[in-house]
Amino acid sequence: MRRVAMVIVLVLAASVWPIAHAVAGASAVTAAQAPDALQADFNNDGADDLAVGVPDEDVGGAVDAGAVNVLYGSGAGLTGTGAQQFTQVGSAAETNDRFGQALASGDFNNDGFADLAVGAPFENVGATADAGAVSVLYGSAGGLTTSGGQLFTQPVSAVEAGDEFGRALASGDFDNDGFADLAVGAPFENVGVTVDAGAVSALYGSGAGLTTSGAQTFVQPVSAVEVDDAFGFSLASGDFDNDGFADLGAGAAFEDVGSTGDAGAVSVLYGSAAGLTTSGAQTFVQPVSAVEEFDSFGWSLASGDFDNDGFADLGVGAQGESVGRVFAAGAVSVLYGSAAGLTTSGAQTFVQPVSAVEQGDRFGWAVAAGDFNNDGPADLAVGAPLETVGSLFEAGAVSVLYGSGAGLTTSGAQTFTQVGGAVEFGDLFGYALASGDFDNDGFADLGAGAPGETVGSVFGAGAVSALFGSAGGLTTSGGQLFHQNSAGVPGVAEEFDFFGGALAVGDAGPATTAASPSGNTTSGARRSASTRR
Numbered sequence: 001m002r003r004v005a006m007v008i009v010l011v012l013a014a015s016v017w018p019i020a021h022a023v024a025g026a027s028a029v030t031a032a033q034a035p036d037a038l039q040a041d042f043n044n045d046g047a048d049d050l051a052v053g054v055p056d057e058d059v060g061g062a063v064d065a066g067a068v069n070v071l072y073g074s075g076a077g078l079t080g081t082g083a084q085q086f087t088q089v090g091s092a093a094e095t096n097d098r099f100g101q102a103l104a105s106g107d108f109n110n111d112g113f114a115d116l117a118v119g120a121p122f123e124n125v126g127a128t129a130d131a132g133a134v135s136v137l138y139g140s141a142g143g144l145t146t147s148g149g150q151l152f153t154q155p156v157s158a159v160e161a162g163d164e165f166g167r168a169l170a171s172g173d174f175d176n177d178g179f180a181d182l183a184v185g186a187p188f189e190n191v192g193v194t195v196d197a198g199a200v201s202a203l204y205g206s207g208a209g210l211t212t213s214g215a216q217t218f219v220q221p222v223s224a225v226e227v228d229d230a231f232g233f234s235l236a237s238g239d240f241d242n243d244g245f246a247d248l249g250a251g252a253a254f255e256d257v258g259s260t261g262d263a264g265a266v267s268v269l270y271g272s273a274a275g276l277t278t279s280g281a282q283t284f285v286q287p288v289s290a291v292e293e294f295d296s297f298g299w300s301l302a303s304g305d306f307d308n309d310g311f312a313d314l315g316v317g318a319q320g321e322s323v324g325r326v327f328a329a330g331a332v333s334v335l336y337g338s339a340a341g342l343t344t345s346g347a348q349t350f351v352q353p354v355s356a357v358e359q360g361d362r363f364g365w366a367v368a369a370g371d372f373n374n375d376g377p378a379d380l381a382v383g384a385p386l387e388t389v390g391s392l393f394e395a396g397a398v399s400v401l402y403g404s405g406a407g408l409t410t411s412g413a414q415t416f417t418q419v420g421g422a423v424e425f426g427d428l429f430g431y432a433l434a435s436g437d438f439d440n441d442g443f444a445d446l447g448a449g450a451p452g453e454t455v456g457s458v459f460g461a462g463a464v465s466a467l468f469g470s471a472g473g474l475t476t477s478g479g480q481l482f483h484q485n486s487a488g489v490p491g492v493a494e495e496f497d498f499f500g501g502a503l504a505v506g507d508a509g510p511a512t513t514a515a516s517p518s519g520n521t522t523s524g525a526r527r528s529a530s531t532r533r
Contacts, residue, residue: 041436041506042105042139044113047073048436049143050447051116052464053100053502054085054484058494059093066099068118068137069489069499070144071464071482073438077445078466078480080488084143088120089135090151098122099135103504106171106180108205113139114506115209117182119166125159132165134184134203136210139506150210154186155201156217163189165201172237172246174271179205181275183248185232191225198231200250200269202276214275220252221267221281230254231267238303238312240337245271247341249314251298257291264297266316266335268342280341286318287333287347296320297333304369304378306403311337313407315380317364323357330363332382332401334408346407352384353399353413362386363399370435370444372469377403379473381446383430389423396429398448398467400474414474418450419465420481428452429465436505443469449500455483455493462499 041049052069059065070084088099102119109115116137123133136150154165168185175181182203191197202216220231234251241247248269257263267283269276286297300317307313314335321331333349335342352363366383373379380401389395399415401408418429432449439445446467453463463483467474484491484499493499 041073042070042114042116043072043141043143044139047075047440048438049073049506050078050434050436050438050464051103051105051504051506052449052500053103054462054491054497054499055098055101055501056496056498057100057491059087062093062095065093065095065097066101066120067491068100068103068116069484069491071489072143073436073440075439077439077468077478078482080482080486082143083489085490086137086144086146089118089137089146089149091123091133094124096122101502102166102169103502104169104171104182105504105506106182106205108136108180108182109138109207109209110179110205115139116144116504116506117169117171119169121164121167123166125153128159129161131159131161131163132167132186134166134169134182138209148209152203152210152212155203155212155215157189157199160190168232168235170235170237170248172248172271174202174246174248175204175273175275176245176271181205182210183235183237185235185250187230187233191219194225194227196228196230197225198229198233198252200232200235200248204275216276218269218276218278220283221269221278222283223255223265226256228254234298234301236301236303236314238314238337240268240312240314241270241339241341242311242337247271248276249301249303251301251316253296253299255298257285260291260293262294262296262320263291264295264299264318266298266301266314270341282342284335284342284344286349287335287344288349289321289331292322294320300364300367302367302369302380304380304403306334306378306380307336307405307407308377308403313337314342315367315369317367317382319362319364321364323351326357326359328360328362329357330361330365330384332364332367332380336407348408350401350408350410352415353401353410354415355387355397358388360386366430366433368433368435368446370446370469372400372444372446373402373471373473374443374469377405379403380408381433381435383433383448385428385431387430389417392423392425394426394428394452395423396427396431396450398430398433398446402473412473416467416474416476419448419467419476419479421453421463421465424454426452426454432501432503434503434505438466439468445469446474447503447505449503451498451501453483453500455485458493458495460496460498461493462497462501464500464503
């Protein structure tokens with residue numbers, strides 16, 4: 001099977017746990033926020049808040065049931081004061097649910113408080129194993145609350161084993177009615193007899209919150225529906241044609257392009273008064289560099305207006321891209337928006353801009369957009385979680401490409417290693433990314449997950465760093481590090497919790513947001529790496 005090839009290469013290149021764990025559950029969206037929606041938070045106090053997925057958290061005796069921690073923003077940045085932890089809403093916490101593997105926020109009931117959608121892609125629905133589910137927590141003056149919480153399973157097509165509904169999430173106002181809507185990926189949905197072709201569903205917002213009324217399910221809209229495409233593996237929303245309706249980008253990271261296996265593709269569904277539609281839908285393959293085997297173009301997605309022309313653009317990670325003879329160094333492409341929607345005109349592809357391009361870095365594993373220097377154009381943060389730092393294998397790094405009137409550029413590009421803590425083997429810094437204004441100073445800041453971080457002697461407990469924006473861009477000045485043993489943060493750091501495996505920033509408005517590689521997250525359904533990517 002095609003899944004085997006990627007795993008074998010990774011295992012040859014690295015230590016067993018961090019990579020096998022990461023690849024076995026790799027999902028593609030990172031939560032990425034539109035640069036025009038920075039005032040966005042769960043308690044509506046002006047400072048953005050950060051939701052942190054802990055998908056391998058044990059809940060009582062339920063192993064890997066999963067949890068979500070919330071860190072609240074303040075004038076001093078993120079804080080453990082008032083931090084919260086939630087387990088599965090609307091259903092019992094059960095072994096291997098992986099609640100918190102994917103996250104996305106939006107104001108689904110349009111009350112001014114950001115709400116949070118949380119994927120549990122390995123939730124069993126009745127006797128149907130790994131069908132998947134999505135929970136919703138609603139915002140309030142006191143922050144997120146379980147009051148009015150909801151649980152959704154696949155709303156249109158049949159609930160089937162292994163669909164992994166909730167593996168990826170993204171919010172946007174697809175019908176422009178003032179209520180944020182939610183797109184949900186089920187990348188391993190079988191379409192007829194076509195195994196793991198993938199599907200994406202849309203749940204629409206209302207005064208009562210998300211509802212199945214008018215819900216839709218889409219399969220790959222332009223190219224043929226094929227075995228193992230994994231359509232819906234990553235999701236991001238943005239108004240690519242600037243018509244007032246949010247549109248949806250959906251990655252099919254394992255799409256074969258001709259005879260080129262796992263090259264990857266990205267499709268776009270456009271918004272309308274009736275919601276998402278296949279009218280005018282598009283599919284793109286890698287636009288600049290050659291389409292090659294195992295590129296996984298569409299592994300991660302983030303939208304932002306990188307050239308500040310009023311049209312949202314789309315950043316697309318291809319973490320499996322080989323750069324010359326350097327296998328799986330990774331790359332990121334940008335497709336620019338226009339009145340006709342996304343276009344390959346002016347498209348760009350970037351490799352790691354500051355540090356050396358090395359084998360297995362996986363640059364493009366996670367992406368997030370935000371205006372870090374507050375100059376108008378959005379900037380793009382890119383994770384390379386398997387980057388070796390000095391002799392520290394898989395420590396991870398995050399690079400930043402800055403926007404300009406001409407789009408993204410390597411001018412002034414930066415690369416960061418772990419902030420607020422020691423750089424260590426297997427940290428996987430940059431595995432998940434999310435952008436928001438945590439200190440409410442007008443500059444976007446960056447949350448970066450290092451879910452493999454060892455906390456004290458607790459291996460793989462996980463951590464999240466915050467890098468703050470400034471006129472000069474992101475900076476390590478005032479950088480923060482949080483884990484479950486940090487003051488005020490609920491929970492206890494435990495082995496393999498994977499705290500930071502998914503991230504999302506509250507988006508109070510129904511404008512465009514991207515969400516979670518599934519947020520880039522780990523799955524960890526205890527299937528072998530050879531049977532689940």
